[in-house]
Amino acid sequence: MTTTTLIANGILNQHLIDPEICIRCNTCEATCPIDAITHDDTNYVVMADKCNGCMDCISPCPTGAIDNWRKVPAAEPYPIDAQYGWDELPPALSAEQLAAAASDVQDLSQAQAVIAAAAESTGSGTGSSTSTRASASSASSVEQSVQESFRAASFGATVPPWSAAHAYTNLHGPKNPVTATVVGNINCTEAGFDNETHHIVLDFGSMPFPVLEGQSVGIIPPGTDATGRPHVARQYSIASARNGERPGYNNAALTVKRVTADHEGRPVRGVASNYLCDLKVGDTVQVIGPFGHSFLMPNHPRSHIVMICTGTGSAPMRAMTEWRRRLRKSGKFDGGKLMLFFGARTPQELPYFGPLQSLPKDFIDNNFAFSRVPGQPRRYVQDAMRERAADLAALLRDENTHIFVCGLKSMEEGVVLALRDVIVQAGMDWDGVAARLKQQGRLHLETY
Structure with a gap:
């Protein structure tokens, strides 16, 4: 055409x-x-x-x-x-x-x-x-x-898993945002100011705002930009389970990294990220959304979830993990395997590092990759994936396995290439497996 x-x-x-x-x-x-x-x-x-x-x-x-x-x-x-x-x-x-x-x-x-x-x-x-x-x-x-010749984005699914819950989208737009109240704001890393990431909890009061793991919202910063226009909304993934950060309450959590430099390392102050990280309990924010209808977790028994992320790309992974943890605690859901590949520059910059380490080993298989640890070679999530090739291949043979990738755009190609290598080395046909993963809504890529 x-x-x-x-x-x-x-x-x-x-x-x-x-x-x-x-x-x-x-x-x-x-x-x-x-x-x-x-x-x-x-x-x-x-x-x-x-x-x-x-x-x-x-x-x-x-x-x-x-x-x-x-x-x-x-x-x-x-x-x-x-x-x-x-x-x-x-x-x-x-x-x-x-x-x-x-x-x-x-x-x-x-x-x-x-x-x-x-x-x-x-x-x-x-x-x-x-x-x-x-x-x-x-x-x-x-x-x-x-x-x-190799477009990683072309392998990502645009349909949700067949067992995903129904997602509500676009309930509130820029002209009718919801006012949410900050009920929690903590630094969830051990890094200093320039690399801190905050876990922010917003309460919607009596206003319906249903969100699922994998969805996102838009936050409208106050004020205007350099041209005098009102700031446009910035997108943030939900980091809490569908029944709220505090179960039974109408709230949701976000994972927000304070931006103090651009991708080239030049000093810059992120408008929305610094606004959010500086919020105090009791402050209010303007929220639009929710957004997203395909990056949703499977809900059928024995479904396996492979999560691959960097930095604040951990937000939807935390949401999925927390929902599975609550289901496991209730004893009413026969969950499959959870496997996480999580990358950051250092352990101090990795959000939720402490809580992740305290989760039972029979609940989640954690694999960390750090690229800037002094005295150690650089290691990325795709390196960790190749190291666990045998276990990944076993999961990929099972059509109950769903893969979610979230993080910086620069990671996307390396991750998909690693998946291809794992599949080919295991004697499977990459084209066939990749096509099924996409058609069945089992490989989702959300990078920025």
């Missing part, structure tokens, strides 16, 4: 992202197989000259913001620069406006040329559209082919 297939009679069905409900989680950009989605500090946008309508980005979006379309003159698609400035989607054009525009384009090739020309003039700052122009060098084409 190409862009021209989205054009008929001089009208383009342009793919757009709704900035009002987008929570900037990067799922769409990470999922798009042709790099047709990009972003700036304000909005995520779709490039009209690249989008082919493949729909791969639709299901993974937790809010539905990605599933928006506008019929526009093919000669005048909404340019990227305009989309960056939007606070809401533009109104749909009338039938009369579209009919008048249709007569301006004589054929599809002309429309395609106009779209490409528009992207040429407005997309120079994206760094993506230039690599797809006809004038791209053969070296760039080869490089792109190599990069696309």
